[in-house]
Amino acid sequence: MIIIRNLIVLAIGATILFMAVRSLRADRLKERYAIIFVLTGLPFLILALWRDAVGYLANFLQIDYRTLALIAVTIFFMLMIFKLLSIVSVQERRITTLAQHVSILMHKQGLTDPPDEDNQQSTS
Amino acid sequence: MHKPPNNPSPPTPHPTPQPKCSEDPGKCLIIIPAYNESASIAQVVNDLRTHLPHADILVIDDGSTDNTHKAVPSHTPILRLPFNLGIGGAMQAGYRYASIHNYDIALQIDGDGQHPADQAHKLITKLTESNADLIIGSRFLPNDNDNDPNYTPPATRAAGIGVIRTLVRLLTGLHITDCTSGFRACNRDVIKAFAHWYPEDYPEPEVILLLHRAGFNIHETPVTMRPRTTGQTSIPFLKGVFYILKVTFALLLDLSRSPWPNKKANQP
Incomplete structure (x- = not known):
């Protein structure tokens, strides 16, 4: 079950990054604006590989919840x-x-x- | 853009030319925005030449895909926009042209033939004889010779127009019966204001609010309109709800912005 969940999250992140790269290659997106796609896609990849990333981030920022x-x-x-x-x-x-x-x-x-x-x- | 009136006036077979802008008010430009109006644009231009022979005519081809520009009668200036800008962008192109060429009066009239040329002189006459900066041709005001409104819209359309009319009245105190009419005439001050800035989407109601806030005078005059027979409406039925929401939002937003310098503040 966990593997399936990780695969779904991985797929979402990879899709977002793929869309960004494809738009960049087709000259439909400038590099400076592609950063938002990268910043959106990468967390999905990180979450797929590191389940407790959100908890670590909350601890790092001293956020209780x-x-x-x-x-x-x-x-x-x-x-x-x-x-x-x-x-x-x-x-x-x-x-x-x-x-x-x-x-x-x-x-x-x-x-x-x-x-x-x-x-x-x-x-x- | 407009629904057919209940009692459309038939085209005059041998129209009588109207006097030029009532006692020579100055250079007059008729701006005709056209998007895929190849079937009607020639008739519109020819009618205007007959009824307002001394006014200049400018057709704005708003990125038409049906060769509208080829249907425009010869010796008629055409601004061909590189792509479709929508009614706001097309109209502003016309007002920029009018401002650059120092026109005293600009009359905007639809390219689909809904605005009869024989009604145009009413707007210009009213503009020159009143202290108004903008005259709106209203389908809903009764004519001078009777008390019946020229046009009764279907219930759903009437509701939408009623919402916008009420909103404009609440926000400006003006009782404008036909806020969505695109049949309008304005003077040089308004031409310059529009050349500087003009709303892009469904601009007619917004213009009323913003001009009023900038100190311009807005009046109406009764006109009759014909039913649309060709081309595409700029507000399809299914977009009606979006239109109301967008205009309502834009009108409320307009309370916090002033795109044009205050006319009264500029007066000596």
């Missing part, structure tokens, strides 16, 4: 995700502005077809 240690880690990841989403939002606004200026400049230059017309992608 292990669940509180987990909550603290969860809050950390939520803050990371919030930061990443805020970055995405700012970039999306900049892309919108850029697209608007491109279309105005193209009109001014008398160009009719937008660049990269064959690879149009929706941002909305």
